[in-house]
Amino acid sequence: MSQKKESFLSKYVFSTDHKTIGKQYLFFGMFFLLWGGLQAMILRWQIAYPETTIPIVGHLMFPDTNGALTPDTYNQVLTMHGTVMLFWAVTPLLSGAFANFIIPLQIGAADMAFPFVNMLSFWIFFLSGVILLLSHYGPGGSAASGWTAYPPLSTPVGGIPGWGQALWALSLVLMGTAVIMGALNYITTIIRLRAKGMNYLRMPLTVWGLFLSSILNAIFVPIIAAGLIFLLLDNVLGTQFFVAGPKATIAGGDPLLYQHVFWLFGHPEVYILILPVWGIVSDLLSTFSRKPAFGYHVTVICMCIVTTLSGLVWGHHMYVAGMSPLLGKSFMFLTLLISLPTSIFFLNWLGTMWRGSLRFETPMLFAMSVVFVFGLGGLTGLYMGTITSDMYLHDSMFLVGHFHYTLAASVLMSSFAATYYWFPKMFGRKMNPLLGKIHFWVTFLALNYVFFTMLTVGYAGQHRRLFDPSAYDFIKPLMGLNRNISTFAFILGGVQILFLFNFFYSMFKGEKAGRNPWEAATLEWTVDYPVPHGNFSTPPVVKCGPHEYSNPKVKGKDWASQTEEIPA
Amino acid sequence: MSIWGLPFPQDISTNGHLIDALIQYIDLVLVIFFGIVVAALVFFIIRYRSRPGHSAVYDKGNKIGNVIFAICMGLLVFCSIDAVIEHMSFRDLKDVFWNFPQGKNVLKIEVMPQQFAWNVRYAGPDGEFATADDIVAPLSQMHVPEGVPVVVQLSSFDVVHSFYVPQIRIKQDVIPGMVTTTWFQLTKTGKFEIACSALCGNGHYKMRGMLTSESKEEFDKWLAEQATPASSGDDIWGDTSSGSSVPKNWGWKWQAKS
Numbered sequence A: 001m002s003q004k005k006e007s008f009l010s011k012y013v014f015s016t017d018h019k020t021i022g023k024q025y026l027f028f029g030m031f032f033l034l035w036g037g038l039q040a041m042i043l044r045w046q047i048a049y050p051e052t053t054i055p056i057v058g059h060l061m062f063p064d065t066n067g068a069l070t071p072d073t074y075n076q077v078l079t080m081h082g083t084v085m086l087f088w089a090v091t092p093l094l095s096g097a098f099a100n101f102i103i104p105l106q107i108g109a110a111d112m113a114f115p116f117v118n119m120l121s122f123w124i125f126f127l128s129g130v131i132l133l134l135s136h137y138g139p140g141g142s143a144a145s146g147w148t149a150y151p152p153l154s155t156p157v158g159g160i161p162g163w164g165q166a167l168w169a170l171s172l173v174l175m176g177t178a179v180i181m182g183a184l185n186y187i188t189t190i191i192r193l194r195a196k197g198m199n200y201l202r203m204p205l206t207v208w209g210l211f212l213s214s215i216l217n218a219i220f221v222p223i224i225a226a227g228l229i230f231l232l233l234d235n236v237l238g239t240q241f242f243v244a245g246p247k248a249t250i251a252g253g254d255p256l257l258y259q260h261v262f263w264l265f266g267h268p269e270v271y272i273l274i275l276p277v278w279g280i281v282s283d284l285l286s287t288f289s290r291k292p293a294f295g296y297h298v299t300v301i302c303m304c305i306v307t308t309l310s311g312l313v314w315g316h317h318m319y320v321a322g323m324s325p326l327l328g329k330s331f332m333f334l335t336l337l338i339s340l341p342t343s344i345f346f347l348n349w350l351g352t353m354w355r356g357s358l359r360f361e362t363p364m365l366f367a368m369s370v371v372f373v374f375g376l377g378g379l380t381g382l383y384m385g386t387i388t389s390d391m392y393l394h395d396s397m398f399l400v401g402h403f404h405y406t407l408a409a410s411v412l413m414s415s416f417a418a419t420y421y422w423f424p425k426m427f428g429r430k431m432n433p434l435l436g437k438i439h440f441w442v443t444f445l446a447l448n449y450v451f452f453t454m455l456t457v458g459y460a461g462q463h464r465r466l467f468d469p470s471a472y473d474f475i476k477p478l479m480g481l482n483r484n485i486s487t488f489a490f491i492l493g494g495v496q497i498l499f500l501f502n503f504f505y506s507m508f509k510g511e512k513a514g515r516n517p518w519e520a521a522t523l524e525w526t527v528d529y530p531v532p533h534g535n536f537s538t539p540p541v542v543k544c545g546p547h548e549y550s551n552p553k554v555k556g557k558d559w560a561s562q563t564e565e566i567p568a
Numbered sequence B: 001m002s003i004w005g006l007p008f009p010q011d012i013s014t015n016g017h018l019i020d021a022l023i024q025y026i027d028l029v030l031v032i033f034f035g036i037v038v039a040a041l042v043f044f045i046i047r048y049r050s051r052p053g054h055s056a057v058y059d060k061g062n063k064i065g066n067v068i069f070a071i072c073m074g075l076l077v078f079c080s081i082d083a084v085i086e087h088m089s090f091r092d093l094k095d096v097f098w099n100f101p102q103g104k105n106v107l108k109i110e111v112m113p114q115q116f117a118w119n120v121r122y123a124g125p126d127g128e129f130a131t132a133d134d135i136v137a138p139l140s141q142m143h144v145p146e147g148v149p150v151v152v153q154l155s156s157f158d159v160v161h162s163f164y165v166p167q168i169r170i171k172q173d174v175i176p177g178m179v180t181t182t183w184f185q186l187t188k189t190g191k192f193e194i195a196c197s198a199l200c201g202n203g204h205y206k207m208r209g210m211l212t213s214e215s216k217e218e219f220d221k222w223l224a225e226q227a228t229p230a231s232s233g234d235d236i237w238g239d240t241s242s243g244s245s246v247p248k249n250w251g252w253k254w255q256a257k258s
Helices: A008-013 A018-048 A071-107 A115-135 A164-192 A205-236 A255-289 A296-310 A325-337 A339-353 A362-385 A387-393 A397-427 A433-459 A476-509 B016-047 B064-097 B216-230
Strands: B107-114 B117-122 B141-145 B150-154 B161-165 B170-174 B180-184 B190-196 B208-214
Touching: A018 A071, A018 A115, A018 A397, A018 A476, A071 A115, A071 A164, A071 A205, A071 A255, A071 A397, A115 A164, A164 A205, A205 A255, A205 A296, A255 A296, A255 A339, A255 A362, A255 A397, A296 A339, A296 B064, A325 A339, A325 A362, A325 A387, A325 B064, A339 A362, A339 B016, A339 B064, A362 A387, A362 A397, A362 A433, A362 B016, A362 B064, A387 B016, A387 B064, A387 B170, A397 A433, A397 A476, A433 A476, B016 B064, B107 B141, B107 B161, B117 B141, B117 B208, B141 B216, B150 B170, B170 B180, B208 B216
Parallel strands: B107 B150, B141 B208
Antiparallel strands: B107 B117, B150 B180, B161 B170, B161 B190, B190 B208
């Protein structure tokens, strides 16, 4: 396979090599991460300095209003920030870039089970992103009903004109199609193409996380796709599946049906994003603590339990939507049940570092910071998962802080960890460690100020999605803190330029990395850069688990690759 | 003051303290468990940092003792956090928040929000809604007497809104096509803001109402004053920005709640 002559197009554009597709997803995800980040900066500018010209990008993006936001463009930017970050930044990074690049290499496969479908999946994803971006320039601008797009606001009855909502739904359906294709590919690859000796309980936890995440994708994305097709019909054909009340002209619609369908997908989506994070962090903590992942089997079982429960808790997003008491209580019980397996594997993270020999390389710093931010994100979930405290904190800035700790902080910190960690296998060079550490500390501190202070103002009563929060007297005293959040958000955004510089500089000028710069045990580190199309010259045979670090039976080094026999 | 740096807003209701107490309990366990995590992290970073002469202990943590310890810790977390807050929350829901007061002294109010205002309706002398003697308050004005249980039924005219008064600690979504219910009893007089906490369109950020809490006498006087203009036939809903107005007879028959 590797000897075949390839043209530029088939090698870099329409490649079926999982590593190339992984890199394509990486650049695609990074582009949208920047786009979504820019939108966050614009939102924070509006909160801090309402209705003033946004520096640098203002005149370019909002020429009609002197470069300032208006309530309608604010809602558009808010909607696109959420949508882009979740579905076009974080999803392609985790379920696209890392899943593609890592799964075949770590299980010892030559490629994905369906390389052509893999390529097709990326280009459908790409198309969906183009449609979403272009919706900004269509009549009426982009969608403006929040990333949750609750009808009837997201239908013609909602009074938001233009094509934005329809294009939003269309691009999400396309994106969902790409994700389903990817997920089926990953599941098949993991089940069918594991190397000899790579049984399920020798798979790295990263693969476990991506495996479970793909299963959730394959089950739940079709549900939201169906819901979004109905929403699309409501928008373009005048049906009213999700419209009721005095404004409905056709009987039988139900806005709550959409909320159920949305969250039946939407809550597993949280775990779709967080399961790969758990896997990556578990593996990295083990590698850089030079110690096997503590309680590997228990961690795997806990991840499976969480995966199962994740489909049974969606109602906790709807506690204040007029839910029947019986349903409310059931959802609350199931939601809080998740803390049991979660706290057990969280303990295993600490167990991995306990009595280890911790190497504070850049990926390790990011991985350890996930223990911190996910701890806070998980614990603040208790407030949201309990009905009576949710009555007060629902739709508040406290909620915004909570899900940014779990989704933004945990997912991005682990994505950075993964990028610094696998960069040598992707590009043959290491990223600069000094720049990496500066990037880490500024990101970590700024991010915590931003999200913690969101919890603070939410606790004091501020609700969310406000064009100008000072319209309310009870929020006026909180405006100083809101401006501080903005300042630190700009620092957080600004320091990512350092990351980008490091990324592209190191790609060409970074220190050359050997085959195994981190002295890691998993299979991807047994092949030299550049890894050829087809990966392994001879199919690897796996002889031990993924975390053989500091095993006293292995002489001369503190690790053993999965292809090595551990002496008896 | 709280662990988050700011206190709750003032509590003006008989039941808000139940929610505050639950939240403060979660604050407490969060400090304990997150404190343990941070302390462990700091300790590990110092004690187990890689350095010459120090090596890791080969321990897979898969001995039966490790597993039992992990499960015990999980159960400890579950029993000390989840079981307690579930108990508190279930109790408060059953006794208070989902136990809507009945009887003669209860004030019933119907609310129909629209983009971007609150329509408020009182039953009038006959005690029945959707009748000719209903009293409609001026747009976005809700008056209630202090010390009287108030049951509010809500249904939206257009999109999903959410009724939120920070000082009462209550949010209740308002859905078109169905009626949702909440209740409260105030302990203080004064003027308090009603906010819409669910994104409902361009005017969401200024969909502000005013809740006036006053003595029973002042309230009765105010209600009597409203009775005349509401039945005069003037269209007082014309000044909203949504373009279409709520019809004058928007009320519904009071929905019985268990």
